[in-house]
Amino acid sequence: MNPVHDWRDAPTADFAVIGDPITHSLSPQMHQVAYTSLGMPYRYVAIHVSVGEVSNALDNLKSLGYRGVNATVPHKAEALKWASHPDSLAQRIGAANTLNLIDRTATNTDGPGFLDTLASLDLSGNHALILGAGGSARAIAAVLPQAGFEVSIWNRSASRAEELAAEFGLAQVDTPCAGFDLLINTTSASLSDSIIPVNWSLANSKGVAYDLVYGQTPFLRQATQASMKTLDGKALLVAQGARSFEWWLGVEAPRQLMTGAIQ
Ligand code: NDP
Numbered sequence: 001m002n003p004v005h006d007w008r009d010a011p012t013a014d015f016a017v018i019g020d021p022i023t024h025s026l027s028p029q030m031h032q033v034a035y036t037s038l039g040m041p042y043r044y045v046a047i048h049v050s051v052g053e054v055s056n057a058l059d060n061l062k063s064l065g066y067r068g069v070n071a072t073v074p075h076k077a078e079a080l081k082w083a084s085h086p087d088s089l090a091q092r093i094g095a096a097n098t099l100n101l102i103d104r105t106a107t108n109t110d111g112p113g114f115l116d117t118l119a120s121l122d123l124s125g126n127h128a129l130i131l132g133a134g135g136s137a138r139a140i141a142a143v144l145p146q147a148g149f150e151v152s153i154w155n156r157s158a159s160r161a162e163e164l165a166a167e168f169g170l171a172q173v174d175t176p177c178a179g180f181d182l183l184i185n186t187t188s189a190s191l192s193d194s195i196i197p198v199n200w201s202l203a204n205s206k207g208v209a210y211d212l213v214y215g216q217t218p219f220l221r222q223a224t225q226a227s228m229k230t231l232d233g234k235a236l237l238v239a240q241g242a243r244s245f246e247w248w249l250g251v252e253a254p255r256q257l258m259t260g261a262i263q
Pocket of ligand 1: 073110131132133134135136137155156160186187188189191194195196212213214233234236237238240
């Protein structure tokens with residue numbers, strides 16, 4: 001577990017991740033390993049920020065000389081509002097996870113990072129189903145169709161899935177089934193050990209089930225029982241973090257070392 005600092009009492013450092021909760025973030029150790037391996041003198045810390053305090057917290061970190069910040073749940077939309085110059089992808093997604101505090105630019109590396117992680121998967125086709133319609137679903141919905149996927153979406157609250165389907169040109173399904181080549185769980189159900197009502201009897205045994213949450217989640221356990229291949233959220237953590245690192249510093253991130261740092 002990280003030492004967590006309140007934003008009003010932030011230590012001297014260069015980069016930070018802000019969130020609520022933030023204690024379990026693996027980002028500090030992942031970025032710190034990258035700086036050390038490249039001989040960079042930077043420090044990356046975890047900072048607790050409550051909802052509604054993002055703007056004040058970012059102003060404070062900027063005044064303390066921080067160069068960059070990663071925003072995580074639930075602050076990505078507020079982080080976008082703080083930025084004066086968000087790029088077009090962050091605007092399209094409606095959320096920023098990577099901020100440059102010096103020039104107030106911002107981007108979102110979740111969507112491109114997600115695409116990076118697909119390269120290591122031996123997908124048998126291009127039919128994808130997104131489960132969920134929150135911030136991370138938006139990041140994926142914004143990039144997946146352009147990468148050649150035919151994308152469907154399901155969400156517990158159907159009206160939110162309908163909105164995303166209309167905005168990003170996706171097909172909406174009423175009942176999620178596992179017959180897709182790529183089944184992406186972007187819901188936070190796994191965090192509370194809740195079960196998503198997926199029809200696993202129709203599972204595609206050549207398909208991949210991908211959970212954005214880390215570890216052996218109930219969703220991934222069910223997918224394994226249904227003979228699907230699985231991937232958890234650690235690959236995305238590294239991919240989005242490596243892209244943030246590169247966006248801030250213009251140097252290729254040591255992805256293998258970063259992966260090793262979070263195991
Ligand atoms: P949001 O809060 O924006 O969205 C949550 C989504 O989960 C909503 O669609 C919500 O449905 C759904 N949901 C919550 N509980 C349940 C449940 N019990 N059953 C079914 N659906 C449920 O969260 P984010 O999209 O920002 O993040 C989602 C998860 O992805 C988080 O756990 C986060 O940690 C993880 N994540 C991991 C990343 C990584 O690097 N590995 C990157 C980004 C996110 P409804 O609309 O009906 O409420």
